[in-house]
Amino acid sequence: MERMTDNTVVLRNVSKVYRQNAIAVHALTEIDLDVPRKDFMCLSGPSGSGKSTLLNLIGGLDRPTTGEITVDGQRVDQLPKGELARLRLHKIGFVFQAYNLIPVLTAIENVEFVMQLQGVATAERREKALQILMEVGLEGLESRRPGELSGGQQQRVAVARAIVSEPSLVLADEPTANLDSKTAENLMQLLVHMNTEHNVTFIFSTHDKRVMDFSRRLIKLRDGRIVEDERRQ
Amino acid sequence: MGITLRFAWRNLWRHPRRTWLTASAIAFSATLLVFMITLQLGAYDLMIDTSLRVYTGQLQVQRTGYLDKPQIRSTIPEAASLAARLRGAGFPAVATRAQGFALASSGSRSYGVPVVGVEPAHEKEVSTIPGRVTEGRYLSDVRAQEAVIGATLARNLKVKLGDELTLLGSGKDGSVAATIVPVVGIFESGNPELDRHFVQLPLATFQDVFSMGSDAHAIVLSGLDLRTLAQAATRVEARLPKDQDLVLRHWEELLPGIKEAIQADMVQNWFTYIVLIVVVTFSILNTFLMSVLERTREFGVMLALGASPYRIGSLVMLESTLLALLGILIGMGCGSGLAVYFHFEGFTFPGMAELYGQFGLPGVIHSKLSFTTLTLGPAVIFVFTVAAALYPALRIRRLTPVEAIHAV
Numbered sequence: 001m002e003r004m005t006d007n008t009v010v011l012r013n014v015s016k017v018y019r020q021n022a023i024a025v026h027a028l029t030e031i032d033l034d035v036p037r038k039d040f041m042c043l044s045g046p047s048g049s050g051k052s053t054l055l056n057l058i059g060g061l062d063r064p065t066t067g068e069i070t071v072d073g074q075r076v077d078q079l080p081k082g083e084l085a086r087l088r089l090h091k092i093g094f095v096f097q098a099y100n101l102i103p104v105l106t107a108i109e110n111v112e113f114v115m116q117l118q119g120v121a122t123a124e125r126r127e128k129a130l131q132i133l134m135e136v137g138l139e140g141l142e143s144r145r146p147g148e149l150s151g152g153q154q155q156r157v158a159v160a161r162a163i164v165s166e167p168s169l170v171l172a173d174e175p176t177a178n179l180d181s182k183t184a185e186n187l188m189q190l191l192v193h194m195n196t197e198h199n200v201t202f203i204f205s206t207h208d209k210r211v212m213d214f215s216r217r218l219i220k221l222r223d224g225r226i227v228e229d230e231r232r233q
Numbered sequence: 234m235g236i237t238l239r240f241a242w243r244n245l246w247r248h249p250r251r252t253w254l255t256a257s258a259i260a261f262s263a264t265l266l267v268f269m270i271t272l273q274l275g276a277y278d279l280m281i282d283t284s285l286r287v288y289t290g291q292l293q294v295q296r297t298g299y300l301d302k303p304q305i306r307s308t309i310p311e312a313a314s315l316a317a318r319l320r321g322a323g324f325p326a327v328a329t330r331a332q333g334f335a336l337a338s339s340g341s342r343s344y345g346v347p348v349v350g351v352e353p354a355h356e357k358e359v360s361t362i363p364g365r366v367t368e369g370r371y372l373s374d375v376r377a378q379e380a381v382i383g384a385t386l387a388r389n390l391k392v393k394l395g396d397e398l399t400l401l402g403s404g405k406d407g408s409v410a411a412t413i414v415p416v417v418g419i420f421e422s423g424n425p426e427l428d429r430h431f432v433q434l435p436l437a438t439f440q441d442v443f444s445m446g447s448d449a450h451a452i453v454l455s456g457l458d459l460r461t462l463a464q465a466a467t468r469v470e471a472r473l474p475k476d477q478d479l480v481l482r483h484w485e486e487l488l489p490g491i492k493e494a495i496q497a498d499m500v501q502n503w504f505t506y507i508v509l510i511v512v513v514t515f516s517i518l519n520t521f522l523m524s525v526l527e528r529t530r531e532f533g534v535m536l537a538l539g540a541s542p543y544r545i546g547s548l549v550m551l552e553s554t555l556l557a558l559l560g561i562l563i564g565m566g567c568g569s570g571l572a573v574y575f576h577f578e579g580f581t582f583p584g585m586a587e588l589y590g591q592f593g594l595p596g597v598i599h600s601k602l603s604f605t606t607l608t609l610g611p612a613v614i615f616v617f618t619v620a621a622a623l624y625p626a627l628r629i630r631r632l633t634p635v636e637a638i639h640a641v
C-alpha cells in the first residue's frame with residue numbers, strides 16, 4: 001500500500017481478451033506495471049502489440065478482462081461508469097492520434113469545454129484557456145476552428161485541453177503519428193515541458209524511434225506482453 | 234449555457250442544406266396546419282352562424298319543459314310584450330313565435346305540418362326565411378289572414394300563389410282550431426326539412442286560431458356575438474319574470490346536431506393532421522439519427538474527456554429543439570400570414586359558391602384568428618418533433634467510449 005501512493009498508475013496481472021465471434025484475441029496478457037508520479041513513459045511496439053488497449057484500460061475507457069488497475073488511488077477496473085467519467089474529467093487528460101478536437105468549436109472553446117464540464121466559472125476558464133494556449137505557442141490563434149489549424153497546431157490544442165485542468169495523468173495514443181518529423185519533435189518538446197512544469201505523469205505510445213528518444217522510460221510491448229522496461233536518462 | 238447553446242447552434246449548421254430541408258419540412262407542415270385549422274374553425278363558425286340564422290336563432294326563451302316536450306300548453310304569457318321589453322333593453326334581434334300542429338290541406342291532398350305564428354316585422358331579424366321567399370311575398374302584418382309555406386310543401390300540396398290552404402288542428406284549450414288562409418308566399422330556406430313541411434302565419438292570427446290569447450312559445454334572440462354569448466345570456470336571464478317558469482335555451486341545446494357534426498368533423502380532421510404530423514416526424518427522426526450517427530467519434534472523444542452521456546444527449550436534444558423551433562417559427566409566420574389574409578379576404582375556390590349555395594351557405598370562408606388556432610398545430614408538431622429527438626439522444630447512452638472513438 002505504501003508504494004502504491006507514490007505511483008500514479010498501478011497495474012496488477014492485467015489481461016484483456018477481445019472476443020470476436022468464436023475467436024479470442026489476447027490483446028494484453030498478465031501486465032504488471034507501476035508508473036511513478038511525474039514519469040514520462042513511452043509505450044512502444046509494433047502495430048497490434050496492445051499499446052492502445054493498454055492506454056484505454058488505464059484511462060478507464062474500457063475494462064480489463066482480469067486484473068487490477070489503480071489510477072491515483074482509485075480502482076479503475078471496479079468504478080461504475082459515472083464515477084469513471086468523473087475520474088477522467090478531473091484526473092486524466094487524453095490526446096489521440098487525430099481528430100481530437102470538436103470541429104465546430106474554436107481552439108479556445110475546445111480548451112474551455114473541459115473546464116465547463118468541470119463547472120469552472122466563465123471568467124476563470126477563459127483566463128486559464130488563454131494562458132495555456134499561449135504556453136503551447138498558439139497565441140493569436142485562439143478563435144480559429146480546428147479546420148483552420150495545421151495538424152501540429154491541432155495537436156497542441158489537444159495537449160492544452162488535456163493539461164488545462166491540471167490532471168494527474170495524461171495519456172497520449174500516438175500523438176505524433178499524423179505529423180511530419182519536425183512538427184513531431186516540437187510536439188514532443190512541448191510534452192516534455194508540460195511534464196516538468198505541471199507535475200503531470202505522461203504515458204504516450206509511438207512506434208517512431210525518434211519520438212521514443214524523448215522518454216525517460218521506454219516500455220516495449222509485443223503480442224500483448226511487456227518484453228522490455230528500460231530506464232533512460 | 235452560453236457555450237453549450239453556441240455549440241448546439243453551430244452543430245446545426247454543419248450541414249446547412251440538410252438543416253434547411255428539415256426546417257422546411259417542419260415549417261411547411263406547421264404552415265399547412267395553421268392554414269387548415271384556422272380555415273376549419275372559420276368554416277365551423279360559418280356553419281354555426283348560417284344554421285342559426287336560418288330559423289333557430291342564438292338564444293330562445295321558452296317555458297321550462299317545452300324543449301323536451303313541445304306541448305301547445307307550455308306557453309310564455311304576454312310573450313310579445315316581454316319580447317318588446319328585451320328589444321327595449323338593447324338586444325338587437327328579438328322575435329316572438331308560437332307553434333302548433335295542424336293538418337294542412339288543399340284540394341285533394343293533406344299533410345300534417347308544424348304551423349308557426351310569427352311577428353312579420355321582427356321575424357326578418359332572427360330568420361333568413363322572410364328573405365328567401367321565391368314566389369309572392371312574405372307575411373305583411375301581425376293580424377293579416379295569410380300564410381307562407383315551404384316550396385316542397387307547396388309542390389306536394391299542389392298549392393300555387395293565391396290558393397287557399399285549410400288548416401285543422403287543436404287549440405291551446407283543446408278546442409278545434411281551424412282556418413282557411415290564402416298562400417301569399419312560397420319560400421326556399423335552403424334547409425330541405427323546413428321547405429318540406431313548414432307553414433307560417435302572422436302571430437295574432439295564429440293566436441286567434443289556436444286560442445292562445447297573448448301567449449306564445451318562444452322568444453328568439455339573434456344578432457349577438459357568439460364569443461360573448463354567455464354574458465348576453467346572463468343579461469337576458471336577469472330580465473325574465475321570475476314566477477313564470479321560463480328558461481333561456483342556448484343554440485347548443487336548440488340544435489344539438491351542429492355541435493355533434495362539428496365534433497365528428499373535428500375528430501376526422503385531427504386524424505388527417507396526425508397522419509401528416511407522424512409522416513413529418515419520421516422524416517425528421519431520420520435526420521436526427523443521421524446527425525448523431527455521423528458524430529459517433531466526436532461523441533467518443535467527448536466521453537473520453539469526461540462528458541457524461543446525459544450531457545451529450547442534452548446537447549443533441551438542444552440541437553433538435555433549436556431546429557424544431559426554427560421550423561415552427563417560420564411555419565407559424567407563414568401560416569399566420571395566410572390566415573390573416575384569408576381572414577380578411579375570405580377563402581374560396583372556383584365552384585365553391587355554387588356548391589355551398591345549395592346548402593344556404595355563403596361561398597366564402599373567413600379563417601378564424603385566435604391564439605389557439607394559430608399556435609395549436611405548430612405546438613403539436615413541436616411536441617412530436619422533440620419526442621422524435623429523444624430516440625437518438627437516448628441511443629447515446631449505449632455508446633461506449635472505445636467503440637465510439639474507433640468509429641470513423
Ligand SMILES: Nc1ncnc2c1ncn2[C@@H]1O[C@H](COP(=O)(O)OP(=O)(O)O)[C@@H](O)[C@H]1O
Binds near residue numbers: 019027045
Ligand atoms: N475492439 C476490438 N475488438 C477485437 N480486437 C481488438 C479490438 N481492439 C483491438 N483489438 C486487437 O487487439 C490487439 C491489440 O490492438 P491495439 O491495442 O490497437 O494495438 P496497437 O495500438 O499497439 O496497434 C490487436 O490484435 C487488435 O486487433
Ligand SMILES: [Mg+2]
Binds near residue numbers: 051052053173
Ligand atoms: Mg494503436
